[in-house]
Amino acid sequence: MKRRESGEADQRDGSRFVSTLVIAAAIIAAVRLAREDISRPSPRVTSAIFDSISLARSLLTGVLRRYPGGQ
Numbered sequence: 084m085k086r087r088e089s090g091e092a093d094q095r096d097g098s099r100f101v102s103t104l105v106i107a108a109a110i111i112a113a114v115r116l117a118r119e120d121i122s123r124p125s126p127r128v129t130s131a132i133f134d135s136i137s138l139a140r141s142l143l144t145g146v147l148r149r150y151p152g153g154q
Contacts, residue, residue, distance in 0.1 A: 100147075104139050111135035 121128050127153035 088095055102145055104136075104143055107139035107142065108132075108136045 112132050115131045115135060116128060119128060119131070
């Protein structure tokens with residue numbers, strides 16, 4: 084029963100979707116940086132990654148708002 088209670092707590096605070104968010108951000112960043120030289124960190128690469136994370140967060144928030152039963 085403890086396992087189920089733990090899962091319910093995860094659903095309430097949204098941590099259940101952390102892996103989804105990471106995967107979405109990685110895909111967005113990969114598409115944006117497909118033709119960039121990413122062998123060394125640069126402000127452009129860092130900015131693209133942070134923008135991708137922000138976009139993934141907003142997409143996930145929108146989906147959860149539209150389909151509240153999914154959470």
